Amino acid sequence: xxxxxxxxxxxxxxxxxxxxxxxxxxxxxxxxxxxxxxxxxxxxxxxxxxxxxxxxxxxxxxxxxxxxxxxxxxxxxxxxxxxxxxxxxxxxxxxxxxxxxxxxxxxxxxxxxxxxxxxxxxxxxxxxxxxxxxxxxxxxxxxxxxxxxxxxxxxxxxxxxxxxxxxxxxxxxxxxx
Numbered sequence: 001x002x003x004x005x006x007x008x009x010x011x012x013x014x015x016x017x018x019x020x021x022x023x024x025x026x027x028x029x030x031x032x033x034x035x036x037x038x039x040x041x042x043x044x045x046x047x048x049x050x051x052x053x054x055x056x057x058x059x060x061x062x063x064x065x066x067x068x069x070x071x072x073x074x075x076x077x078x079x080x081x082x083x084x085x086x087x088x089x090x091x092x093x094x095x096x097x098x099x100x101x102x103x104x105x106x107x108x109x110x111x112x113x114x115x116x117x118x119x120x121x122x123x124x125x126x127x128x129x130x131x132x133x134x135x136x137x138x139x140x141x142x143x144x145x146x147x148x149x150x151x152x153x154x155x156x157x158x159x160x161x162x163x164x165x166x167x168x169x170x171x172x173x174x175x176x177x
Contacts, residue, residue: 005108006170012112013174020123032120039116043109051077054102066100073103080113082106087162107162114164115171138176145169 023030051074058070069089076085086107091097098104126134146169153160160166 008108009112009167009170010174010177013115013171014177015174016116016119016171017123017175020120024123024127030120030124032124035120036116039113043113047077047106047109051103058102062100069100070102073101073106077103077106077110080110080117083108083110083114083162083164087158090158092158093161111162111164111167112171115168119171119175135176138172142169142172142176145172 020030020035023035054070055074058067062070073082073085076082082103086093086101086104091101091104093104093107123134126137130137145165145167149160149166149169152166
């Protein structure tokens, strides 16, 4: 399961970058608002379904303190910040407490959505300012993130697991491809 998320990030980076570049360079009609709208239509309905179907189960089976944690994780999931929430709760993915966190898997969705929010903006700015050097910029960010991941993992492995700045190299690997 751990490596599956890494592979998914690479594939996601590839697909999103190819979609945006096709609209930017070939069709010349990329609209960031349409991009965000498509992402929302694709992800939000399923996310709402998962959260709403989990609420009755959590209500009947969780103790009050776990129910409060579940509600907090639900709110952070809706705002695509569950990776930040789970990091600040000190939760170790796969640890003994993780079985009581039904939305724990949404940390990766949060990382991906954070990428979707910032990446098109960076890509558009890079196209306007550094049109010939977009690939070079991707490679620079890739290595910066990869090296920081290695450094951070020594002292802060939990941070290294949850945050986009140390995961973006995987998404950029797909973008570079």
